Amino acid sequence: MNLSGPFIKRPVATMLLSLAIMLLGGVSFGLLPVSPLPQMDFPVIVVQASLPGASPEVMASTVATPLERSFGAIAGVNTMSSRSSQGSTRVILQFDLDRDINGAAREVQAAINASRNLLPSGMRSMPTYKKVNPSQAPIMVLSLTSDVLEKGQLYDLASTILSQSLSQVRGVGEVQIGGSSLPAVRIELEPQLLNQYGVALDDVRNAIANANQRRPKGSVEDDQRLWQIQANDQLEKARDYEPLIIHYKDGAALRLKDVAKVSDGVEDRYNSGFFNDDAAVLLVINRQAGANIIETVNEIKAQLPALQAVLPASVKLNLAMDRSPVIKATLHEAEMTLLIAVALVILVVFLFLGNFRASVIPTLAVPVSLVGTFAVMYLYGFSLNNLSLMALILATGLVVDDAIVVLENISRHIDEGIAPMKAAYLGAKEVGFTLLSMNVSLVAVFLSILFMGGIIQSLFREFSITLAAAIVVSLVVSLTLTPMLCARWLKPHTPGQENTLQRWSRCSNEWMVGKYATSLDWVLRHKRLTLFSLLVTIGVNVALYVVVPKTFMPQQDTGQLIGFVRGDDGLSFSVMQPKMEIFRRAVLKDTAVESVAGFIGGNNGTNNAFMLVRLKPIKERDISAQKVIERLRKEMPKVPGAQLMLMADQDLQFGGGREQTTSQYSYILQSGDLGELRQWYPKVVSALRALPELTAIDAREGRGAQQVTLVVDRDQAKRLGVDMNMVTAVLNNAYSQRQISTIYDSLNQYQVVMEVNPKYARDPITLNQVQVITSEGARIPLSTIAHYENSLEDDRVSHEGQFASESISFDMAEGVTVEQGTAAIERAIAKLGMPEDVIVKMAGTADAFAATQKGQPFMILGALLAVYLVLGVLYESYIHPLTILSTLPSAGVGALLSIYVLGGEFSLISLLGLFLLIGVVKKNAILMIDLALQLERHQGLDPLQSIRSACLQRLRPILMTTLAAILGALPLLLGGAEGSEMRQPLGLTIIGGLVFSQVLTLYTTPVVYLYLDRLRHKFNHWRGVRTDAALETPL
Structure with missing residues (x-):
């Protein structure tokens, strides 16, 4: 059956079909969202x-x-x-x-x-x-600064105006605000004056709460009109609270301002933000799932002038961070890489065929296949990202293979004197099953990724389906458009009318075939030596896989650094601020840094701070983000009681199921026995600090937060009519920034915060000045029933799986891979001999690395099994798929050897390259074996004659397809701009594997074919079954 026949006969329908594919793809391209990596929904x-x-x-x-x-x-x-x-x-x-x-x-x-x-x-x-979704980083950070307004007022503007407007922008998911808190009326009480006037803290709280009300009051009406009832029940500013009467003493009114300082402040005074050298409020903008980052950022930027206009003149709205320039540059580089790959592939076809008309035909297959793939991407809800564009770049070398095979076979028949139309029918029919075998088995490799589950499936799903779609579209194009164009564009062969390039191409091909024939004959005479070399490559594969350094993912340069400042346990907010200032100034003065933003305090605690560092474009700084970190670590001043940890921001983040750590790598210790945990945690920390493989270790250095424990004499308290509820209530009123009332505004709600004057909260001795009221109404000092004790206690308590836990964050030292670092940690922990009830486990990237590392060999075996099953069904044979799969060990050696020699690391991207090699390298064997079987069936040749003839006839398409795949991947390897760190490992793996396998498989495949054919004959003879080649007709 000739699948191409109807399309050769109907050129108009075939052209319109191709145009329809491109039209659908072109429309879909404009609808695809843009993001750095595929959407991963954790x-x-x-x-x-x-x-x-x-x-x-x-x-x-x-x-x-x-x-x-x-x-x-x-x-x-x-x-x-x-x-x-x-x-x-x-x-x-x-x-x-x-x-x-x-x-x-x-x-x-x-x-x-x-x-x-x-x-x-x-x-x-x-x-x-x-x-x-912890895998999604913020797409933009804005800052509000002002020389006139207080930070609480800036926070209010951000909350009531900016946050609401930005949330309405299409594609914006959540807007978080940090660096301060909402405005509030702060009441700072004087305990001594309250004691003097005999006023309890609860009296003040109740008076304020009762004076500030916002409840419905109804209306009155007559026959014609209705009046809404309002009252001056809402107190809004500090000046409204100052004259509030809270108590009467001897007939005289005691007002709030007599016993307290009332001011307009903020809800939480332990919270501060900055942008470069200015105090600032930050707005962190996250996108919705699947939103186009570029379009979302552009729409936000379009809104900024209007938002600036509604703000007071003294307020400046600044762009503190914007991910879109790096993403644009990365995608632009990927697009340029795609165009270069297309050009190189076209050049290969032109040089090998020496015919402009012939080179145009497979060239048309590339845009039709790639553009048509966009329609499939849109139907599946994919985006334009680094991985999907890498799939298209690699597809350039793959999709042209099918057209090359068809074109080369038709051209060979034309060179033999057959008319173009007849040659198109004959040539397309001969290679139809070959194309089907190559592409179906190739698709099986990529789709096997979808059954692997976990991170790999989520991360590479778009890559695998995009590449599989491009291959399927290219198969359709190669069986329809390519033979039709060959029938009508190629000219009949006219001896003696070759141009210089055609003559050079023909002579080069004849020379290569001649040299190959000589070397192939030698190999076929020394089959055992060749088979032994194949077995050696299998052992070398295992050895190289063991020794090659491994990591999880390549370290990206996104142009951003994330900094965490960890202060000693118990450091106050006022002590932490100047320490943060030292770090901020040191980072900001680095020549590679463009801006710095961050905040201290808030929900992270008074001794913790966060810093977001935006680097200059990579062309202006000339060093990677990781090198900037290393330089900052060396130049960072030593700050007693605080440490700055920096890490490069990554598009792919893990560990979202745990509290955020200060590095990509962390270990968790957990135990049901808190005492055991506290005993072994410092020992583990000391062991890790001694490892040269680790750096920037962040761990709690003991339980150093100061705590005041109030010890109540319960018997004495009972005699005096005081219970624990009264004690905790008075302490809550005095020291916890208690929110005691709400102020309702037309745009927002604000709190009234009550506490004692901060000067009475600086020393535990002030607890003696606090008085409690007994059940009989008498006032007694707290010291009458209790005394306090100083102790050290945790400033944070962590749980992991309902058990007490502690974490240790760290980074790998320069030149150390994740595999080497985790192995060193496991050895160090094993030497400690910890009890079984203290569990140590990896978290973050280290955990993800361990999970994928265990399953990698099974993933590769699964892909091999998928290819074997598909080929076995297509060829109706148990043996021939093994011959085809014998090409893979040499590809693995080439890939791993390239990584090892060039000092690279085997990552998930490299693993993806191995999957590609499984699909690509076997094409050479399929081209040989399929023709050898045809020659056995139709011309009666013996296995040796058929495989030798097949190798010589298919040498040119094998070299063309392999060189096209190599040159298609070459731009991935040589690119050095934004995003290149993700593409280079893939290019290195593919090129190394293809080059090495090309040299070996031209010789090992025919030898394996002969040995397995002999084995097949012996097995069938033992079973008493005929072994005629004619009985082995493939599907």
């Missing part, structure tokens, strides 16, 4: 709870633990971790990758509701949750 839900003034231990025991017990009953929870700090608890739930995030969210809300009775009664609101 189902993660973050639950946030707050109880102002509560210590980390109180938050852990009264908030985190009840919530964790409820969340633990939810199906599909992969990891659960929590971190409790002063007044805040954050629980992070990561679900299985196949878990529906919306269904999980409903169960999380139900669990929160079920925990209501177990949570502290003093919580002003129930815990809230949000769905997050």
Whole structure:
């Protein structure tokens, strides 16, 4: 059956079919979103709870633990971790990758509701949750600065105006605000004056709460009119609260301003942000899932002038971070790489055939196949990203292969004197099954990735389907458009009318065939030596895989650094600020740094700070982001009590199911015995610090946060009529920035915050000045029933899977791979001899690396099995697929040897290159074996004659297709601009594998074919079955 026959007869229909494919692809191209990497939806839900003034231990025991017990009953929870700090608890739930995030969210809300009775009664609101995708970094960060307005006012503008407007931009998912908090009326009480006037803290709180009300008051009406009733019940500013009467003494009114300082401030004074040298409020903008980053950023930028216009004149809206320039540059570089690859492939065809008309025909197959692939990408909801564009770049060398095979075979018949039309029918029919075998088995390799599950399936799904789609479209084009054009564009062969290039091409081909024939005959006379060399390559593959350094993913240069400043446990906000300033100035003065933004305090605690560093474009700094980090580490001044950890921001981030760490790599220690955990944690930290393979280790250096423990004499308190509720209530009123009332505005809601004057909160001795009221109304000092003790306690409490946990973050030293670093850690921990109830496990990138590392050999075997099954079905043979698969060991040696010699690392991108090699290298064997079988069936040649003749006839298309694939991948290897660190490992793997395998498989394939054919004959003879080649007709 000739699949190409109808299309050769109907040129108009064939051309229109090709135009329709391009039209669909062209329209789809404009609809594809743009992103750095494929959308990876890690189902993660973050639950946030707050109880102002509560210590980390109180938050852990009264908030985190009840919530964790409820969340633990939810199906599909992969990891659960929590971190409790002063007044805040954050629980992070990561679900299985196949878990529906919306269904999980409903169960999380139900669990929160079920925990209501177990949570502290003093919580002003129930815990809230949000769905997050930790693999998606913010697309833009804006900053608000002003020389006139306070940060609380800037935060209010960001919350009420900017956040709302930005959230309405198409593609924007969430806008987070940091660097300050909402405005609030702050009431700072004087305990001594309250004691003097005999006023309790609860009296003040109740007076304020009762004076500030916002409730419906109804209306009055007569027969014709209606009057709404309003009252001056809302107090809005500090000046409104100052004259408030809170008590009468001897008939005289005691006003709030007599016993307190009332001011307009912010809800949380332990919170500060900056942008370069200015105090700032930051707006962190995240995109919606699947949104086009470039379009979203452009729409935000278009809105900025209008937003600036509605802000006060003294407020400046600055662009602190923008991911789009790097993404644009990366995609532009990928697009240029694609065009270069296309040009190189066209050059190969032209040089080998020496005919302009002939070279145009396969050239047309490239745009039709690539553009048509865009339609499939759109139907599957894919985006234009680094991986999908890499698939298209590689497809350039693959899709032209089919057209080359058809064109070369038709051209050979024309050179033999057959008319172009007849040659097109004959040539297309001869290679139809060959094309089907090559492409179906190639698609099977890529689609096998979809069954691997986990991170690899999520990450490479778009790559594999995009490449498979391009191959399928190219098969259609090669069986329809290519033979039709050959029948009508190629001229009949006229002896003696060759041009110089055609003559050179013919002579070069004859010379190559002659040299190949001589060497092939020698090999066929020394088959055992050749077979032995093939067996050696299998052993070399194993040896190289063991010794080649391995990592998870190539380190990207996104033009951004993330910095974490960790202060000693217990450092106050006022002490932490100048330390952060030292780090900020040191980073900002580096010549490669364009801007620095960040914030201190907030939910992260007073001794923690975050920094976002934007680097200059790579052409202006001439060094990678990692080199900038290394330089900053060396030049960073030593700051007592604080440490700055820097890491390069990556498009692909892991560890989202746990509390954010200060590096890509981290280890978690957990135990049900808190004492055991605290005993072994410092030993593990010391062991890791001694390893030269690690650097920038971030770990808690002991329990150093100062704590005041109030020890109440319960018997004495009972005699005096004081219970624990009264004690904790008075402490809450005095020291926890308690929110006691709400101010309702037309745009937002603000709080009234009450505490004692900060000067009375600087030393524990001030606790003696606090008075409590007995059940009989008498006032007694707190020291009458209690004394305080100083101790050291954790400033944060972490849980992992409901067990107490501690984390250690680190980075790999220069030149050390993830594999080498994790191996060194495992050896160091094994020497410690920890008890079984202390569990150590990897987290973040180290965990992802370990998970993928274990399954890599099985993934490769799975792909090989898929190819074997497909080829076995197509050839109706158990033996011939083995001959085809024998080409793969040499490709593996070439790929791994290239990585090893050039000092590279075997990553997931390199693994992807091996999958490509499995699909590409076997094409050579298919071209040989398919023709050899035809010669045996139709011309009665013996196996030796048929395979030798097939090798010589198919030498030119084999060299053309291989060289096209190599040159198609060459731009991936040589590119050095944005995004090249993701493409280079793929190009290196493919080129190394193709070059090495091309040399060997031209000789090993015919030898293996002969040995397996002999084995087949012996096996069939033993079974008493005929072995005629005619019986082995493929599908």
